[in-house]
Amino acid sequence: DTGVSQDPRHKITKRGQNVTFRCDPISEHNRLYWYRQTLGQGPEFLTYFQNEAQLEKSRLLSDRFSAERPKGSFSTLEIQRTEQGDSAMYLCASSFLPGGSETQYFGPGTRLLVL
């Protein structure tokens, strides 16, 4: 399978715990995006990387959130001191630029439930 992969697919944690999610983009895709999707809503942008550089962060990304892409391949998204409001689906997408028109391909997501 050469699509975007995410791990874990599901995570249940207690309020106050830290969690980390991993995303492996499509091979050779240089851009990687994180989105968050709450129930009944469309995905909302959190942050994105071009290679190792984090180029943009949304206001949704509070100080408790940090994302990395240390070698320009996989990325991790960490949430510290989780809150119940962090419960959502966290989606990763990747794309290649330049390469004509940029198209983002999404992974299956990590569903987080904070108790």
Place this chain on the structure above:
Amino acid sequence: GQQLNQSPQSMFIQEGEDVSMNCTSSSIFNTWLWYKQDPGEGPVLLIALYKAGELTSNGRLTAQFGITRKDSFLNISASIPSDVGIYFCAGRTGTASKLTFGTGTRLQVTL
């Protein structure tokens, strides 16, 4: 955060019927994308549009990039049970790389 306006919010149709849904924005977009999402999965790209007025088909799906660049339409012809899911429009403005998503249209197909 900002989300595009999609309508209808949900649709219940019979197998074989045609479906139309649209997406509108108060801002000009230079890219429109249509995705389908099944429960518990990530969005899957259906059609991408890059020019105002562009009409693109993918099998039974046809989408158009509105002339005003503030809207887009998706049509599904002869619906089948596997068309069930949530359809999202998404767009990109100016030089932005991030996508802004619509609120989704939930499609239910009855036999």
